[in-house]
Amino acid sequence: MTERVAIVGVAQTRFAPKRSDVNYGEMAYEAISQVLKDTGLALPEDIDSAISCSHDIWDGQTISDIGITDVIGGHLRAEEKMAMDGSTAVFYGAVGILSGEYSCTLIMAHTKMSQTNRHIVNNVAFDPIYTRMLGFDFTSAAALQARRYMYKYGITREDAARVVVKNLANAKRNPCASQSGDFTVADVLSSPAVAPPLHKLDIAPDADGAVALILASEERARKITDKPVWILGIGTCYDAHYLGDRDLADTFALEKAAGRAYAMAGIKNPRRSVDLAEVGDEFSYQELLWLEGLGLCDRGEAGRFTASGATAIGGKLPVNPSGGLLSGVPANVAGLNRVAEAALQLRGEAGDRQVRGANIAVAQGHTGFCGQHQCVVVLGN
Amino acid sequence: MENKTEYKPFEVDQHLTAHGNYWAGKAGSRFFTSLRDKKKLLGSPCKACNKVFWPPRSVCTFCFGELKDMVEIGPLGTVETFTLVTYSEPIQPRTAPFIYAVIRLDGADTGMAHFLDEVEIGKVHIGMRVQPVFAKDRKGNILDIQYFKPL
Numbered sequence: 001m002t003e004r005v006a007i008v009g010v011a012q013t014r015f016a017p018k019r020s021d022v023n024y025g026e027m028a029y030e031a032i033s034q035v036l037k038d039t040g041l042a043l044p045e046d047i048d049s050a051i052s053c054s055h056d057i058w059d060g061q062t063i064s065d066i067g068i069t070d071v072i073g074g075h076l077r078a079e080e081k082m083a084m085d086g087s088t089a090v091f092y093g094a095v096g097i098l099s100g101e102y103s104c105t106l107i108m109a110h111t112k113m114s115q116t117n118r119h120i121v122n123n124v125a126f127d128p129i130y131t132r133m134l135g136f137d138f139t140s141a142a143a144l145q146a147r148r149y150m151y152k153y154g155i156t157r158e159d160a161a162r163v164v165v166k167n168l169a170n171a172k173r174n175p176c177a178s179q180s181g182d183f184t185v186a187d188v189l190s191s192p193a194v195a196p197p198l199h200k201l202d203i204a205p206d207a208d209g210a211v212a213l214i215l216a217s218e219e220r221a222r223k224i225t226d227k228p229v230w231i232l233g234i235g236t237c238y239d240a241h242y243l244g245d246r247d248l249a250d251t252f253a254l255e256k257a258a259g260r261a262y263a264m265a266g267i268k269n270p271r272r273s274v275d276l277a278e279v280g281d282e283f284s285y286q287e288l289l290w291l292e293g294l295g296l297c298d299r300g301e302a303g304r305f306t307a308s309g310a311t312a313i314g315g316k317l318p319v320n321p322s323g324g325l326l327s328g329v330p331a332n333v334a335g336l337n338r339v340a341e342a343a344l345q346l347r348g349e350a351g352d353r354q355v356r357g358a359n360i361a362v363a364q365g366h367t368g369f370c371g372q373h374q375c376v377v378v379l380g381n
Numbered sequence: 382m383e384n385k386t387e388y389k390p391f392e393v394d395q396h397l398t399a400h401g402n403y404w405a406g407k408a409g410s411r412f413f414t415s416l417r418d419k420k421k422l423l424g425s426p427c428k429a430c431n432k433v434f435w436p437p438r439s440v441c442t443f444c445f446g447e448l449k450d451m452v453e454i455g456p457l458g459t460v461e462t463f464t465l466v467t468y469s470e471p472i473q474p475r476t477a478p479f480i481y482a483v484i485r486l487d488g489a490d491t492g493m494a495h496f497l498d499e500v501e502i503g504k505v506h507i508g509m510r511v512q513p514v515f516a517k518d519r520k521g522n523i524l525d526i527q528y529f530k531p532l
């Protein structure tokens with residue numbers, strides 16, 4: 001990129017199974033007011049556009065940014081709603097700044113998953129003609145992907161369980177995490193079967209929460225902070241919709257999105273260049289599948305890679321030092337939380353979960369069942 | 382950032398219901414009519430790409446060419462992946478536990494997600510050959526195939 005875009009501030013609410021003390025606008029305001037305070041920026045004068053990211057049905061209102069227009073500074077100003085994963089909101093925000101139209105963009109994702117039933121909400125993502133009537137949801141679809149991936153690449157339930165054990169232990173160091181703890185592989189394997197091979201602990205739990213992040217042009221960023229985190233590369237890619245249209249063990253969309261992001265960042269060998277990754281582990285096996293799709297290990301190798309300790313906080317390539325989605329991060333917020341956590345790491349502000357000496361981080365988010373749409377963000381300091 | 386509440390949080394209870402009639406499209410209309418009236422399954426071939434798609438569609442995924450022909454596919458197929466759903470939701474037309482599978486119908490290059498029944502979950506495997514069981518009273522929707530079962 002000729003012009004550069006930086007993340008100049010990040011704030012997150014605590015994630016919890018149910019935030020009954022606030023509505024979604026009030027919850028969003030916690031993150032927004034914090035990020036404004038941290039950066040010393042004020043609404044409306046310092047922010048020239050805003051992008052919100054949420055889900056109409058979870059919010060209970062179509063064009064659900066209506067419900068947060070006041071808290072995001074959208075009244076009579078430029079404010080857009082992005083109904084996809086929060087990582088893609090970063091993509092749109094960066095594009096807006098690179099276009100020269102905006103110089104400082106507030107991005108906020110929120111969801112209160114506690115407000116309704118995730119399976120019913122996600123059933124609406126399936127096409128109404130051939131699939132929806134069969135009753136699919138993201139968990140049953142993911143179970144089909146997990147089985148196919150395990151079959152094709154020899155991944156075991158134990159391999160996936162090690163991701164859960166690692167991430168829930170990492171989450172103990174993250175004050176925002178909704179769930180954390182010391183679990184064993186046996187605990188994961190013996191947790192109740194939901195849709196085998198997926199058991200209860202293999203599945204990211206419902207959570208409520210919000211993340212706010214501010215992007216700025218290079219000129220503005222230099223004035224706002226002495227610790228800008230640069231978006232070095234960013235890429236997105238869609239795969240086919242229908243469950244049977246692709247081999248669910250394949251990661252073509254992620255490979256293409258990552259390829260674009262690495263090329264933009266000038267990264268030829270991501271295994272050598274990338275210091276840490278925050279990936280969308282909505283289900284345990286997905287951390288393994290996405291690591292392979294990101295080219296951070298060979299196809300079918302992510303299980304062994306994880307078992308070797310390489311993805312632990314002190315390992316060669318720490319993955320989800322925050323605890324990831326398995327520690328409880330709401331839908332839509334998921335990818336923005338990946339980007340925010342990666343940025344905190346590069347700023348050296350990740351507290352007890354800080355990875356030492358991290359200069360390049362990859363954040364990955366996905367929208368739709370089985371990772372249909374992929375977004376990869378490469379960050380550097 | 383968070384306030385300790387000194388009031389009782391109040392939730393507004395809501396329920397939305399909407400009835401939809403979704404247009405199945407040029408290819409989809411032929412598929413559902415054929416399924417309902419003849420118990421024959423149709424796919425969309427792209428000669429340029431040498432692919433046959435299910436669900437049927439009017440534009441090729443790969444070359445963006447318009448697809449006007451339809452060919453019969455299946456009815457036999459092969460299991461590509463499967464799961465046992467243990468939880469019940471009002472969106473599901475069957476009561477858990479039940480088996481979902483992606484089934485590649487013979488003659489098609491893409492799979493059909495559907496139910497599998499008349500088999501123990503422990504006996505299901507990837508590569509298993511299956512056949513459809515058609516509903517007696519067919520209404521022109523995907524549940525005109527009740528489920529697939531092993532050969």
Ligand SMILES: [Zn+2]
Nearest residue numbers: 427430441444
């Ligand atoms: Zn074609």
